[in-house]
Amino acid sequence: MDDLNVHLRSVTRFIFFFLSFCLLTWALFPTARPIAAGLAVGALAGWVNAIYLFRKVKRIADSAAAQSYRRTNLGFLTRAAVAVLAVVIALRVPGINLYAVIAGYFVTQLATLLLGFLGIPRGKG
Secondary structure, X not given: OHHHHHHHHHHHHHHHHHHHHXXXXXXXXXXXXXXXXXXXXHHHHHHHHHHHHHHHHHHHHHHHHOOOOOOOOOOXXXXXXXXXXXXXXXXXXXXXXXXXXXXXXXXXXXXXXHHHHHOOOOOOO
């Protein structure tokens, strides 16, 4: 389970760099403000969902290691509600692009996938 902590830390670091890039884009390029704001809102919602899913997976793994088989779920409705909240924010707040929110939501998942592949140790042979 220690690998999962390391992986989540690297994904969090990437998301913070991405959010700072969105903030700089928002500050320096006034024409790109709706897109930068949408990407930031979407990436933040995706990151919150990744943290929530990490905690649920860790709880399931800990209960399986202790052999106390409690019935648990991964909290799909909660994660879906966070995604819908990001879309509602984009619809209610002027100056946030809805399509950028949707695209930004997948930044965390893509970062998780790519950083996971880059973190696999290369074997000799």
